[in-house]
Amino acid sequence: MQSVLLLQGPLGPFFQHFSYFLDQQGVEVHKINFNGGDGCWPCKGRNVDYTGTLPEWRHFLDHYLKEHRIDTVFCYSDCREYHAVARQFCLSHGVRFFVFEEGYLRPHYITLEENGVNAHSPWFGKLEQLLDEVDPEHPHHDFDIKPNFKRRIYFAMRYYFSMHFSHGRFKHYVHHRHRPYWQEGTAWLKGWYAKYSHTAHDKGLQQHLIDYHSGRIHLVPLQVADDFQIRTHSPFKDVAESIEHILASFAANAPQDDVLLLKHHPMDRGYTNYSALIHGLARQLGIKDRVFYGFEISLPDLYHHCKGVVTVNSTVGLSALFHHVPTITLGQALYDLPGLTSQCSLDEFWQQPQPVKKRRFRQLQSFLLKNTQLNGSFYCEPAKTCQQIWQQLQSLHHQSAPMPKPAQPVTLPTPFSLKSQAPKTGKPAEEVA
Template identity: 35%
Template sequence: MPVKPLSFLLLQGVSSPFFARLADALRECGHKVHKVNFNAGDLVFWFPRSHRTHFRGNLEQLPEFLKSIWQEFEITDQILFGDRRPVHRAAFDKAEQFGVRTHVFEEGYFRPFWVTLEREGVNGHSLLPRDPDWFRAAAGCLDAQPTEKPKRFHSAFRKRAAYDVLYHVAGLINSVLNPRYRIHAPITAPVEYAGYLSRFARLPKWRTRDAELINRLCKEAPKHPFFLLPLQLNSDAQIHHHSRFDNMHQVIESVLESFADNAPSGARLLIKNHPLDMGLVNYPRHIRKLSKRLGLEGRVEYIETGNLDQALGSAAGTVTVNSTVGIVALEKECPTLCLSDPIYNLPGLTDQGDIDNFWQEPVKPDQNLFEAFRKVVIYATQINGGFYCHNGISLAVENAANMLSTDQSPLQYLLEACPP
């Protein structure tokens, strides 16, 4: 049970019933809960619950609106998904001035059975220290605690897609309900769905082709080493707000230029698309043009699908901006270089050198340090559960409600027990 009742404000969540069910659980714990809806999709998942306010203003009016909500409902804590959404930036930036704690949900750093919950920011805003010695010490503080194994569940993509369609169909009345609202995604829902339908129709053909290519690269790896470049979504906040790149075209061009100038002549580069890419960008054509210009024809391969674990198990190294694929690569003992500064970009884990040198002498991760990193990050920031299926949501709601009800977060406990 909580030490004292809290007053929570829920802002925008994922396109699923997760936030609504979390609110119900927090009320059962004795807390007060109020919700701000920004569009019709938010309202659909909240219905028929009361204790809500609809924001119909523009972003310039949002700071004063939030201030009035914080004061009127005596808010102690606010909960949101993604700290870089336009409707969240004022809440994220100003809350501390009014004594309001911020709890941020995000997709899991470790997947698929975890989601992220941190106080005061995630990803580039995470309060996790960037000192490998701290992770070793903090892991030691947790030695007496049992290693948590997540409860597994199946999250079908069709369920997530159905929730997303419901959210955007409801958005058809935004012109009446809130004409000033602008969705944070750069692509409209109809264009997005058309892209998905076209891409998914071709997946069966791609799976066979890509599996054969990965098998061949792995077989030839001893003689012709290959490096992996996993693509991220162009809409990813990790790219726009936590890197020097604007899109994946820039990433591909930067990596290929370095590879052309510095990689061993027999080395190859495998570029893998993101599994949730909408298929609206013609990456193969872009890669072919760059390869021809840089003299890399026959040395750069592109896949849409494929067994990532298999590729990482044989790859000479992985180059990523800040994708969670980097964590998977480290787990597979694959040398990894980051083009920005994700939470796992630590001396001893990722290669701290220049990308030009990485092709010649990639540095393997310290597996003892990685085990310490994983243990600490899961304890401090991950909760078992998911956002888009019944069992996953139930797990996430139960575990999140327990964490949100405590005065001290798991990370705060570690920071006090093992000061950086």
């Protein structure tokens, strides 16, 4: 790995820190910005603004990779419009393509895979056979990742407002969330308000469910409205359509004493609210007293009272399996395997959810930790996270010459701050308290 191209990263300065780290290992770094938000935290090396159209992007990428002899591309999420084009191009032209994503096993891990994640993972469709050879190990991580929601609010607001005010320069940009930029920024503030305004009510709702419906609760963890896992890897066009499908099946097939709890996604608080849809459908289907909807539900405290978990392909499914709760997926999911998830239809699941084989889950957990997961975060602990990434890249670099160990000592840029703005010199901002 000699010359690297960074595309869009997680919201915030993580790619900025990653670029400085790579530079210290002697790697030439290039960064492409597709909008003003991407340029909020300038990276080490060459920063280039792409202002062309989406149809022109493939030609630009081809020329750029050849001109600068790029051998490796990194991005966050492989289904964004520009990243999907880059993925196809790299796979067909022998350029290594690595994808970051939120951790399959959260909160102390992030995901890094070559060629794609989730249903694009190189392990997708192969795990059933591979797990037979895996020896379950007790998982452990070197450091904990603390809650960082306030920090992410700041990163998101800064990113989207920068995107909005630079729209004239990037007028051809196609965003993966099709809303006005100012709505994206303010949505994170609304999400903060929604979190604290629902806390008291949902605490009472959770206790009510435990007191009166323990053992008969079916949990539905909703996904982000614009989740590519819904749009690309499921039979549903959006989350609303999946809700309609689940409620109709529950009404027609679930035992009369069972209840359904739909939990809002924490990163979608400021964007959507399905109250009207859920309660309206529940009334039409005659199940209004058996359907509940909450925002601030503590899943670890609820799992032991659940009869089953229904998800399209959320990583919450892995959390449910960890707690040995019968789970069914309605879309493509890396963990949808016999012995783990129920392989029956949704109509059958309400009546006879299939149990989770504990050893099988431990095998899956061990495999994912070894091959896809890194102890770290995109929003805090940048130095430790970059070290974890470098170690993983060494193990994945089996097809080329081994990469050297990180330069010692590794001096990362100053950590991120709510009070400090990224200077025009490209030095990182400080960490949000």
